[in-house]
Amino acid sequence: MSAGKNILCIGAGYVGGPTMTVIAAKCPEYRVTVVDIDKNKIEAWNSDRLPIYEPGLDELVHRTRNKNLYFSSDIEKGIREADIIFVSVNTPTKTFGQGAGMAADLQYWEKTARQILANAEGRKVIVEKSTLPVRTAAAMKRIFNGKTHDASLEVVSNPEFLAEGTAIRDLEKPDRVLIGSRETAEGIRAREEIVAIYAHWVPREKIIESNVWSSELSKLASNAFLAQRISSINSFSALCEATEADIDQVAYAIGTDSRIGPDFLKASVGFGGSCFRKDILNLVYICQGYGLDAVADYWRSVVEMNEWQEQRFVRNMLSSLFNTVAGKRIALFGFAFKANTGDTRESPAIYVARGLLEERAHVVISDPKALENARKDLEDESENVTFETDPYKAAEGAHAIAILTEWDLYKDLDYEKIFQTMVHPAFIFDGRNILDHRKLFSLGYNVFGIGKPFLKH
Numbered sequence: 422m423s424a425g426k427n428i429l430c431i432g433a434g435y436v437g438g439p440t441m442t443v444i445a446a447k448c449p450e451y452r453v454t455v456v457d458i459d460k461n462k463i464e465a466w467n468s469d470r471l472p473i474y475e476p477g478l479d480e481l482v483h484r485t486r487n488k489n490l491y492f493s494s495d496i497e498k499g500i501r502e503a504d505i506i507f508v509s510v511n512t513p514t515k516t517f518g519q520g521a522g523m524a525a526d527l528q529y530w531e532k533t534a535r536q537i538l539a540n541a542e543g544r545k546v547i548v549e550k551s552t553l554p555v556r557t558a559a560a561m562k563r564i565f566n567g568k569t570h571d572a573s574l575e576v577v578s579n580p581e582f583l584a585e586g587t588a589i590r591d592l593e594k595p596d597r598v599l600i601g602s603r604e605t606a607e608g609i610r611a612r613e614e615i616v617a618i619y620a621h622w623v624p625r626e627k628i629i630e631s632n633v634w635s636s637e638l639s640k641l642a643s644n645a646f647l648a649q650r651i652s653s654i655n656s657f658s659a660l661c662e663a664t665e666a667d668i669d670q671v672a673y674a675i676g677t678d679s680r681i682g683p684d685f686l687k688a689s690v691g692f693g694g695s696c697f698r699k700d701i702l703n704l705v706y707i708c709q710g711y712g713l714d715a716v717a718d719y720w721r722s723v724v725e726m727n728e729w730q731e732q733r734f735v736r737n738m739l740s741s742l743f744n745t746v747a748g749k750r751i752a753l754f755g756f757a758f759k760a761n762t763g764d765t766r767e768s769p770a771i772y773v774a775r776g777l778l779e780e781r782a783h784v785v786i787s788d789p790k791a792l793e794n795a796r797k798d799l800e801d802e803s804e805n806v807t808f809e810t811d812p813y814k815a816a817e818g819a820h821a822i823a824i825l826t827e828w829d830l831y832k833d834l835d836y837e838k839i840f841q842t843m844v845h846p847a848f849i850f851d852g853r854n855i856l857d858h859r860k861l862f863s864l865g866y867n868v869f870g871i872g873k874p875f876l877k878h
Contacts, residue, residue: 426451428618429499431533432509433457433466433492435473435588435695435764436550436581440509442481443592445490447622452489454503456496466492474763474790477589500540505614507579508533509550514699523706525553525699534564537574544573546611550581552640552700558633575611577602578633580640585694586761598628601636608633641704645720648697650685652726658688658872659733668872669854688872690825690852691731691769693758698724698767731769734823734871735776738850741869741877742821746782750844752819754812755826755853756788756795763790769852770825771798778802787815789828813839821848827855837864846878 428444430437433455445453457463465472467486471479482490493499500506510533515526530551537547547565549558558576565574578601583591598619602612616628631639654672661668668688676683692698701724708717739746758768765771768791774784778799785807786795792808799806809815812831816822816839824831832855840847849861851870858868862876869875 427502427504428453428507429503429505430455430507430509430550431457431496431499431537432507432511432551433459433462433472434509434511435585436583437507437509438466438471438473439475439478439583439588440550440581440592441507442478442485442490443589444618445485445488446481447593448618449489451618452491453485454491454493454499456493456499458494458496460494463492463494474761475588476586476761481589496536497540500537501542503545505546505548505618506537507548507550508537509581512551512553514702520706523702525703525706527553527557530557530561531564534561538565538572541572541574543571545575546614547574547576548615549576549578549637552580552644552696552703553637557637573607575602575607576633577608577611577615578636579615580636582640582643585764586759593622595623595627598623599631599636599639600628601631601633604632641700641707644696644700645704645723647685648692648701648727649720649723651687651689651692651697652723652730654686654688655691655730655871656726658730661872662875665874666872667874671872688854689730689769689827690734690773690871691727693766693768693770694764695766698727728772731772732776734769734850734852735773737869738773738777738821738823738848739780741848741850741867741875746777746780746820749782749820750785750818751777751782752785752787752812752815752822754787754815754822754824754831755791755828756786756798757791757826757828760827760829763788763794765791765794765798768798768825770795773823773825773852774799774806775802778805781805783807785809785815785819787812788826789830791826813842817842818844819847820844821850823850823852824855825852827853831855836861836866840864840866 428451430441437455441453441455462472510529512525512530515521515524558578561576580599600612600615602608619628658668672686675681676686701720705717705721756765756770757763777784783805787809846867848867854870858870858876861868867877
């Protein structure tokens with residue numbers, strides 16, 4: 422196969438799998454292979470039950486798989502044959518040693534870099550797809566400079582800006598594609614090869630080229646700004662509740678300002694997902710390393726506000742339920758951190774569930790896509806948790822319902838029917854503000870939203 426036509430992605434997770442599927446669909450002349458050390462995950466990608474849920478992903482995989490898209494566990498073979506290697510391995514927050522709780526754990530990234538070095542021959546472009554600390558490309562390049570055989574390995578940064586639940590749409594119609602490289606002849610040549618891939622379907626004006634450091638830092642900065650908006654509107658939700666203002670009306674008024682805009686101004690129980698908390702704490706750690714303590718403290722407050730919002734939601738539930746939930750059945754509608762995904766990483770539902778369990782409630786969890794992950798998240802509490810696919814059954818005999826994920830199906834339930842099966846007085850805590858609170862109140866519910874006047878009988 423001609424140079425530049427053989428793409429490998431190391432890492433078959435939430436980023437690697439969908440990204441390579443879209444590239445394969447848009448670039449039929451490229452052979453795209455996705456590899457992973459987890460053989461079970463690869464088997465799932467090769468089956469009719471994919472390891473992740475994303476709207477539109479199944480159709481694209483079935484259209485391209487075994488035509489120009491392949492999933493394999495033979496990483497070394499993939500490295501040898503590839504012209505371009507995307508690195509999309511996990512970079513979780515460190516849980517040990519220096520920087521524990523903030524710094525990115527780069528052990529999997531380094532193992533992958535050394536595996537590439539050991540098996541690569543000839544010229545290859547290595548693409549950082551994982552979210553990494555700024556100047557990681559330099560560290561990878563230093564590892565590659567230790568080669569003992571003929572290999573030319575150029576590192577390019579191409580951060581992902583995907584939102585789970587809309588990943589395929591984000592890939593097919595991105596706001597922008599960012600590609601950074603060294604400002605050398607070889608670096609620019611490598612960057613142009615990655616530009617050529619995306620140019621198959623992305624308008625050229627949306628493909629941004631930069632130096633590699635700016636590209637790496639832009640991903641952290643983007644997630645930090647988005648999380649900051651959520652924490653900011655959530656801080657006002659508490660003030661709205663205290664003053665009987667309505668957070669949706671406040672957010673609308675703010676969002677009509679063209680300098681601000683309406684996006685990410687939806688108050689909720691809190692943000693979750695694999696990126697926001699992890700990336701902000703990584704940013705805090707980087708700032709501390711450069712002695713920028715004021716900057717570090719500023720961004721740390723974004724995470725602290727989110728944690729406070731989760732705690733506040735549980736406190737509101739407890740105080741409203743007569744200061745005790747011991748022995749009470751509480752139904753949680755939704756456990757994924759957002760709708761249209763089964764991902765529960767850093768989901769506010771985990772904190773809410775554990776907060777209720779600490780108060781000795783019996784928690785019933787219902788979610789259309791995330792129950793398997795919920796079982797793993799709460800496996801140490803299995804005696805006090807029930808998992809139920811049917812929300813109607815989950816609510817039977819419950820003292821309260823908490824809406825924790827904005828699934829559309831929860832908007833359309835027959836809440837009059839549900840009310841008849843609950844313990845009275847019945848409570849609904851709408852952690853996403855997706856329900857008609859006045860209508861629920863007229864049915865007999867006590868209704869508590871985020872940043873809205875509480876409706877109590």
